[in-house]
Each structure stands twice: as C-alpha cells, then as structure tokens.
Amino acid sequence: MEQILWPNQAKCAVMFTFDLDGDTTWISGNRDYANGDKFIRSTSIGQYGPNRGVYTILNLLAKYHVPATFFVPGKIAETYPEVIRQIDAEGHEIGHHGYTHERFFDKTVKEQIEIIEKSQKIYTDIIGKPASGFRTPSGDWSVETPYLLHQMGFSYSSSMRGDDRPYRTILNEVETDFIEVPTRWELDDYVATAYNMFPAEPVGQDRIAGYKGVLDNFKREFDGYYRFGLCCVFMMHPQVSGTPGRSQLLEKLLQHVTAYQDVWCARGEEVANWWRTTYPKEKV
Numbered sequence: 001m002e003q004i005l006w007p008n009q010a011k012c013a014v015m016f017t018f019d020l021d022g023d024t025t026w027i028s029g030n031r032d033y034a035n036g037d038k039f040i041r042s043t044s045i046g047q048y049g050p051n052r053g054v055y056t057i058l059n060l061l062a063k064y065h066v067p068a069t070f071f072v073p074g075k076i077a078e079t080y081p082e083v084i085r086q087i088d089a090e091g092h093e094i095g096h097h098g099y100t101h102e103r104f105f106d107k108t109v110k111e112q113i114e115i116i117e118k119s120q121k122i123y124t125d126i127i128g129k130p131a132s133g134f135r136t137p138s139g140d141w142s143v144e145t146p147y148l149l150h151q152m153g154f155s156y157s158s159s160m161r162g163d164d165r166p167y168r169t170i171l172n173e174v175e176t177d178f179i180e181v182p183t184r185w186e187l188d189d190y191v192a193t194a195y196n197m198f199p200a201e202p203v204g205q206d207r208i209a210g211y212k213g214v215l216d217n218f219k220r221e222f223d224g225y226y227r228f229g230l231c232c233v234f235m236m237h238p239q240v241s242g243t244p245g246r247s248q249l250l251e252k253l254l255q256h257v258t259a260y261q262d263v264w265c266a267r268g269e270e271v272a273n274w275w276r277t278t279y280p281k282e283k284v
C-alpha cells in the first residue's frame with residue numbers, strides 16, 4: 001500500500017473525538033419501554049457528560065496539548081451553552097451530531113434539512129460559526145444524507161466504518177470534496193465500558209470490561225495505525241471516559257500517543273482539509 005503523506009512528515013494521524021450526547025441517547029432509548037419517560041436514573045448517566053465528564057476531559061486535553069473534536073447534538077449545545085463556549089475557547093472543534101441524536105435513516109429529506117439547520121443555528125448563536133463536520137447519530141444515515149451535507153456546505157463526516165484512512169465521498173458515482181474520516185468500533189469507549197443496569201446497556205449485560213485490557217486494546221490499535229501510517233479516530237463519550245477511573249485510562253492513552261514526536265494529533269476539520277488538498281480527485 002502506498003504510504004500516506006501527513007503534515008510535517010508525521011507517520012500517522014490521530015483524532016480524539018468525543019460525542020457529547022448528554023441524555024439524548026438515553027431519552028430516545030427509554031422510549032422503547034412503558035413509562036420510559038420516568039427513567040430518570042438512566043438519563044442522569046448521560047447528564048454526567050456535560051455536567052462533569054467533559055471538564056475532566058478538557059483538563060486532560062489541555063495537559064497533553066491535544067486538540068480534539070466534540071460532536072454535540074444541538075439540544076445539548078442549547079442546554080449547556082457555556083460548555084460549548086469553553087470547548088471552542090480551548091481550541092477544540094464542535095461538530096454536528098443531530099438535534100436530539102435522532103436517527104436519520106427514517107427521516108424525510110425535509111426533516112433532515114430541518115434538523116441540520118436547527119443545530120447549525122444553535123452552534124452559530126453560541127460560538128459564532130456553524131459546524132463543518134458531521135457525525136451521524138444513532139446508526140445509519142439515509143441515502144440522501146451525504147448529498148444534503150455536501151450541498152449544505154459541510155466539509156466532512158466521521159460516520160462510516162469501512163476504512164482506516166479518510167476518503168472522498170462518492171456521490172452520483174463521482175468523487176466529491178466531501179471527505180469521510182471513518183472511525184471503528186474497536187476505537188469506541190462505549191463498546192468496551194458503557195454500562196447501565198436497566199434498560200440494559202449492553203443488552204445481555206456481560207461487562208464492564210477490565211480497564212487494563214481496554215487500555216491495552218486502544219494502545220495496540222494506535223500502534224497498528226502508527227505502523228501502517230493511517231488515520232486513527234478514537235470515538236469517546238464524556239459520560240463514559242470522563243468518569244474518575246476511566247479518565248485515567250484516557251490519560252494513559254494520551255501519554256502513549258503523545259510520547260511520539262511524529263504523530264499528527266488533529267481536529268476533524270484539519271484532517272479533512274489536509275486530505276482534500278493533498279489527495280486531489282482522480283481524473284476520470
């Protein structure tokens with residue numbers, strides 16, 4: 001495989017991304033149960049993210065000088081504007097993550113446009129600019145979604161799983177300037193360590209996984225991306241990785257990654273811009 005070029009001869013790129021979902025995911029999940037709107041204990045797990053976890057994570061990112069990307073549902077931005085202002089002021093990027101973390105695949109085009117515009121206005125009201133990146137909330141987007149995002153001026157998405165490098169999204173069989181920066185489940189803290197008694201998270205309830213093993217997995221994943229010169233996109237959640245014990249797992253991972261001088265830690269927008277200018281469209 002051809003060696004990928006990264007800025008300043010870096011060997012690989014790493015993105016630390018945090019989905020600041022707050023209670024939106026719990027509220028929508030609880031709807032599947034009778035009286036689910038009364039499950040306030042589970043929603044409080046989500047609220048830990050913007051109330052507590054995010055500050056722990058911001059402190060760690062500052063300590064290790066790592067710029068990150070936070071994908072935030074519009075409703076959470078609206079509820080916690082001071083958190084959004086602080087994330088932005090500390091040099092991190094705010095990305096679009098729906099309004100209430102809604103699924104896009106069963107929405108009409110009109111509904112999708114409304115959701116996208118509604119959150120863009122909220123980000124703009126708080127930090128003076130809309131998001132240029134998008135991460136699809138709760139599973140898949142619809143066939144129209146990437147077309148809409150591209151038309152509506154988004155620079156990139158970080159939603160798919162099918163590669164370990166960024167790529168140009170193909171729309172109508174043509175490579176576009178809309179960049180996908182994929183992530184993978186093995187780089188997601190939710191998969192390994194999120195937990196709730198009821199409603200069950202994970203379904204079947206067979207963990208929390210041992211933190212030593214989880215840290216070892218994350219380090220080995222990074223080592224693989226480093227070895228092959230790829231783009232490693234960690235996908236974490238302040239409600240998960242911002243807790244006292246798990247934040248130390250994150251800290252050890254930050255130490256491991258930042259010990260390398262030739263690793264490019266970047267925000268999504270920077271990675272997408274780099275890819276767009278470094279790898280021009282294929283000539284047809």
Ligand SMILES: [Zn+2]
Pocket residue numbers: 019021097101137138
């Ligand atoms: Zn999310």
